[in-house]
Amino acid sequence: MTAQTSATERAPTAELRRLATNETVIERSSGWPSLRLDELREARELLYFLTWRDVKVRYKQTALGVTWAVLQPLLTVVVFTLFFNRVANISSGTIPYPVFSLAGLVPWLFFVGALTLSSASLVASANLLTKVYFPRLVIPIATTLTGLPDFLIGFAMLLIVMAAYGVAPAVWIVLLPLIFLIVLAAALGVSFWLSALNVTYRDVRYIVPIAAQLWLLATPIAYPVSGLHSPWNVLLGLNPMAGAVDAFRWALVGGPAPPVGMVALSAAVAFALFVGGAYYFRGMERRFADVI
Amino acid sequence: MSSVDTVIRAERLSKQYVLGRRVDRGRTLRDAIVSTVAGAASRLPGRTSQDRPADELLWALSDVSFDIERGDIVGVIGRNGAGKTTLLKILSRVTEPTSGRARIRGRVGSLLEVGTGFHGELTGRENVYLYASILGMRRAEIDRRFDEIVSFAEISRFLDTPVKRYSSGMTVRLAFAVAAHLEPEILLVDEVLAVGDAGFQRKCIGKMSQVAGEGRTVLFVSHNMAIMQSLCRRGIFLERGSVHTDGSIHEAVTTYLRAVESAATIDLEQRTDRRGWHDVVLSTLEISGADGTTVLATGRPARFAFRTTARNADAAGRLSCSFTILNNLGQPVATLASDDRAPNDVESAGDDHSFVCDIDALPLGPGRYRVDVEIHGRAYLQDAVEGAGAFDVEQGILEGRPIPGGRAGDVAVAHRWTVPSLD
Numbered sequence: 001m002t003a004q005t006s007a008t009e010r011a012p013t014a015e016l017r018r019l020a021t022n023e024t025v026i027e028r029s030s031g032w033p034s035l036r037l038d039e040l041r042e043a044r045e046l047l048y049f050l051t052w053r054d055v056k057v058r059y060k061q062t063a064l065g066v067t068w069a070v071l072q073p074l075l076t077v078v079v080f081t082l083f084f085n086r087v088a089n090i091s092s093g094t095i096p097y098p099v100f101s102l103a104g105l106v107p108w109l110f111f112v113g114a115l116t117l118s119s120a121s122l123v124a125s126a127n128l129l130t131k132v133y134f135p136r137l138v139i140p141i142a143t144t145l146t147g148l149p150d151f152l153i154g155f156a157m158l159l160i161v162m163a164a165y166g167v168a169p170a171v172w173i174v175l176l177p178l179i180f181l182i183v184l185a186a187a188l189g190v191s192f193w194l195s196a197l198n199v200t201y202r203d204v205r206y207i208v209p210i211a212a213q214l215w216l217l218a219t220p221i222a223y224p225v226s227g228l229h230s231p232w233n234v235l236l237g238l239n240p241m242a243g244a245v246d247a248f249r250w251a252l253v254g255g256p257a258p259p260v261g262m263v264a265l266s267a268a269v270a271f272a273l274f275v276g277g278a279y280y281f282r283g284m285e286r287r288f289a290d291v292i
Numbered sequence: 293m294s295s296v297d298t299v300i301r302a303e304r305l306s307k308q309y310v311l312g313r314r315v316d317r318g319r320t321l322r323d324a325i326v327s328t329v330a331g332a333a334s335r336l337p338g339r340t341s342q343d344r345p346a347d348e349l350l351w352a353l354s355d356v357s358f359d360i361e362r363g364d365i366v367g368v369i370g371r372n373g374a375g376k377t378t379l380l381k382i383l384s385r386v387t388e389p390t391s392g393r394a395r396i397r398g399r400v401g402s403l404l405e406v407g408t409g410f411h412g413e414l415t416g417r418e419n420v421y422l423y424a425s426i427l428g429m430r431r432a433e434i435d436r437r438f439d440e441i442v443s444f445a446e447i448s449r450f451l452d453t454p455v456k457r458y459s460s461g462m463t464v465r466l467a468f469a470v471a472a473h474l475e476p477e478i479l480l481v482d483e484v485l486a487v488g489d490a491g492f493q494r495k496c497i498g499k500m501s502q503v504a505g506e507g508r509t510v511l512f513v514s515h516n517m518a519i520m521q522s523l524c525r526r527g528i529f530l531e532r533g534s535v536h537t538d539g540s541i542h543e544a545v546t547t548y549l550r551a552v553e554s555a556a557t558i559d560l561e562q563r564t565d566r567r568g569w570h571d572v573v574l575s576t577l578e579i580s581g582a583d584g585t586t587v588l589a590t591g592r593p594a595r596f597a598f599r600t601t602a603r604n605a606d607a608a609g610r611l612s613c614s615f616t617i618l619n620n621l622g623q624p625v626a627t628l629a630s631d632d633r634a635p636n637d638v639e640s641a642g643d644d645h646s647f648v649c650d651i652d653a654l655p656l657g658p659g660r661y662r663v664d665v666e667i668h669g670r671a672y673l674q675d676a677v678e679g680a681g682a683f684d685v686e687q688g689i690l691e692g693r694p695i696p697g698g699r700a701g702d703v704a705v706a707h708r709w710t711v712p713s714l715d
Binding site for chain 2 (some may be wrong): 023050127
């Protein structure tokens with residue numbers, strides 16, 4: 001007793017035209033994924049609410065609360081100063097070492113926070129992904145943006161430490177927003193890749209902590225780039241955070257200018273990670289709900 | 293049915309799952325590398341692709357087509373695993389169909405599982421904003437409807453309490469309230485009325501018929517045939533991923549109930565529409581009346597004997613059995629569980645595979661009933677079979693009082709009257 005109505009039996013063209021005005025067609029997607037930026041723009045309020053949720057919940061049920069946003073970079077700087085500066089004798093030139101390393105740590109901590117939290121973000125939202133539709137890119141973006149308040153707190157602290165050591169901001173501080181864009185692009189790019197990969201391969205969970213440590217060493221935070229010789233100082237730019245961190249520090253506290261080639265290479269790699277990651281994510285997205 | 297007002301048109305929708313991949317979460321990178329290498333090797337001359345073991349495929353939905361008009365309330369009926377939820381997931385764009393397509397006109401709001409998207413640390417007020425924006429509501433819209441949502445949910449006193457302190461009933465009310473005020477042109481509802489108290493259920497049903505009265509469309513999945521029949525005009529009965537019956541709700545419900553009953557006559561062990569871990573499965577259910585006859589009557593003894601088969605005995609642990617008796621509309625009448633121990637329960641020595649439940653005086657009115665069975669292991673649901681058995685109850689006598697058929701209600705209650713004497 002099958003009573004199916006076949007669509008082809010009655011499909012006057014006028015009706016189809018009417019349908020076409022305001023209709024969504026759901027079918028298997030094929031070919032090159034589209035980023036569907038219009039859909040993402042539509043979801044900006046959702047992005048806001050998800051970011052706001054994560055910021056709100058971040059330090060819930062911790063004894064020290066937001067103080068962690070200050071303690072984390074501060075304690076790291078103390079450790080760096082003790083070991084890299086005092087024990088290993090790494091020199092930061094004319095800039096006091098604590099200012100030097102903190103200026104590198106502030107953008108780095110934003111990046112590594114995004115890397116750690118975003119890579120798990122989709123899996124953490126599994127029950128949402130399997131129940132409701134919305135542009136999935138919103139989730140890693142929101143998680144990455146969640147680090148912004150901490151970044152701003154860290155930045156304010158950096159300015160205070162600079163003042164305490166009598167370091168005046170360099171004129172190139174005007175470039176800082178542009179340089180931060182490289183950091184942001186790298187953070188989002190890495191988030192897209194890792195969060196999407198983590199849906200299928202939970203190995204990501206184990207790779208991330210190791211990768212974060214090695215990545216820290218491959219980024220000139222505790223040491224200056226000036227110690228490296230050509231072409232290594234430019235090739236270091238293959239690590240998008242290398243150029244970003246060094247430029248960030250130079251624009252804020254001065255010191256020797258970073259090799260232009262390195263910064264350009266870093267910016268290009270960050271941009272490639274970002275765009276490539278967005279496309280990879282969109283390509284994988286249709287399988288999320290089934291695989292997660 | 294004017295086709296101009298079609299708001300959902302499903303054209304040969306199909307969805308295939310690869311079982312292995314769906315079941316084991318977290319496929320590892322190593323598997324992928326191994327299968328890529330194996331895949332490359334299989335393309336070498338001399339090797340055939342048959343060397344690669346075929347994954348087990350499951351068509352959760354196959355060739356499903358239907359049209360739904362504006363303002364319809366459509367009940368989607370079917371047993372567990374028949375594809376109801378998959379259908380709603382495709383229509384809400386959570387998952388893509390493997391083939392076929394659906395055309396949808398208007399905004400779709402879905403209420404697939406209550407409380408998803410809530411964050412326990414946030415207050416009720418904050419969660420309203422969060423959940424509503426997840427469901428696709430604009431901020432201005434939420435501001436406008438906020439008071440209405442809160443008063444519908446009846447939680448105004450707890451608005452600034454974290455949701456983790458809410459009772460489950462409060463969470464459900466809040467979630468339904470948000471979704472009900474979403475005002476989508478099309479509302480998808482998946483089995484949410486099973487939770488919440490009776491008063492709130494009535495309120496939800498009222499809201500849903502109001503939604504439909506306003507010319508919006510509702511697609512509704514539930515196991516409660518009575519609610520389905522009172523709420524829906526049209527019914528789609530899905531059976532193993534295909535449309536079995538598409539017609540009036542009455543027609544769909546009748547066909548469905550007949551199918552559930554007829555399934556009860558086939559060998560239980562052969563049935564595949566079951567849930568659980570299946571270390572242990574229900575193999576037989578015998579329902580008998582007094583003296584081992586198969587006739588059951590009101591007020592007479594009844595015996596339900598369950599036998600299980602172990603497929604992986606060690607893993608299951610201590611078993612318990614519970615069964616629900618449902619009336620001919622699919623409404624549960626009573627649930628009996630071996631876990632609720634009473635002093636006169638008997639532990640049978642030596643046999644840990646069977647359960648026998650004796651009822652001395654069957655308190656059911658005349659009619660047809662079916663039995664859903666669940667076998668629980670130490671920590672997991674081992675097996676759940678809907679419609680594992682069915683039985684008819686004949687007219688009988690309960691404590692000396694004849695119980696006639698054809699009256700409202702399923703339960704026969706032993707009682708005593710005191711009436712004014714005639715003189």
